Amino acid sequence: MxxxxxxxxxxxxxxxxxxxxxxxxxxxxxxxxxxxxxxxxxxxxxxxxxxxxxxxxxxxxxxxxxxxxxxxxxxxxxxxxxxxxxxxxxxxxxxxxxxxxxEGFRVIGTDRVPEYEPDGRAKLNHKTGKQVLGRSVVVHQLNRRWAQVKVPGCGWVRFGLSARGKGAQLPAVKTFRVTCRNGQWHAAFAVIPRVDSRARHGRDHRN
Structure with missing residues (x-):
């Protein structure tokens, strides 16, 4: 976590x-x-x-x-x-x-990404034959110290990057949990979320 x-x-x-x-x-x-x-x-x-x-x-x-x-x-x-x-x-x-x-809640990802079987084959919908698209959380990196994640009704919310997460292309997750304790907010991911390098600079976290 x-x-x-x-x-x-x-x-x-x-x-x-x-x-x-x-x-x-x-x-x-x-x-x-x-x-x-x-x-x-x-x-x-x-x-x-x-x-x-x-x-x-x-x-x-x-x-x-x-x-x-x-x-x-x-x-x-x-x-x-x-x-x-x-x-x-x-x-x-x-x-x-x-x-x-x-004080906390879980957020489900809004992006859609292709899903795959454990052996690497595309995961297909048995009724339509089309590849299944799963939900994914996407994090936009602003710079080496900051990133942002979208929260419903809030737009992009900034969070600080640890040294481990800076600049890496990392696995996607479907949900994350937001908590508040002693006036401090945190986002918890089962794995570190992947960073979308296409949006590194110039993004306004209040969009």
Whole structure:
């Protein structure tokens, strides 16, 4: 896991705090649904059903609808993964998330890149026969010290580059996690994101 210090503008930080609130709200609703389950009752909804319910909730709740649907769905996806790995992760059942203590959300990449099978063959859609395009996070390097990544509703948000990440063409990732603790923002990638060298100079991080 590679973690980088983010430096959002005040307006960007305000929007990211709203994303945190939405993600926490959706996560806690999922916890409540599963906590309500008892033997003999209908099983708690899974990820697909919760996404359908989220779509309905966004139509009825202006505050939720003002947020980003992908950020909210990723909170449900994180919950589903935590639920399925509760016996092996060492964390047990997913629990409530609290304001100020659990400030974070996951962002899914907006770029589309071709996907491949483990043996190097193009990954094809069985119905259409076309190559599958997966989501990818792209980082634009501004100079040797700075890069930027796009966050929903915020545009490009700057972060500082470590010596390890400077100037390299690196593997793509599908998502990254944004967190805030003690007033500091960080972006965490499963691997260091690839840098798009076509956009090294002259980019405004507020686009």
């Amino acid at each position: 590679s973690r980088f210090r983010m430096y959002p503008t005040p307006a960007q930080a305000e929007q990211m705090l709203l994303h945190c609130a939405h993600a926490r709200y959706v996560w806690n609703l999922a916890v409540e649904q599963h906590a309500h389950w008892k033997p003999g009752r209908k099983s708690a909804p899974g990820f697909a059903e919760q996404c359908r319910q989220l779509t309905e909730a966004r139509r009825e709740n202006e505050w939720l609808a003002a947020g980003n649907a992908d950020v909210q769905q990723q909170a449900l996806n994180d919950f589903a993964k935590a639920k399925s790995s509760r016996f092996t992760s060492g964390f047990g059942e997913p629990t409530w998330r609290k304001k100020y203590k659990h």
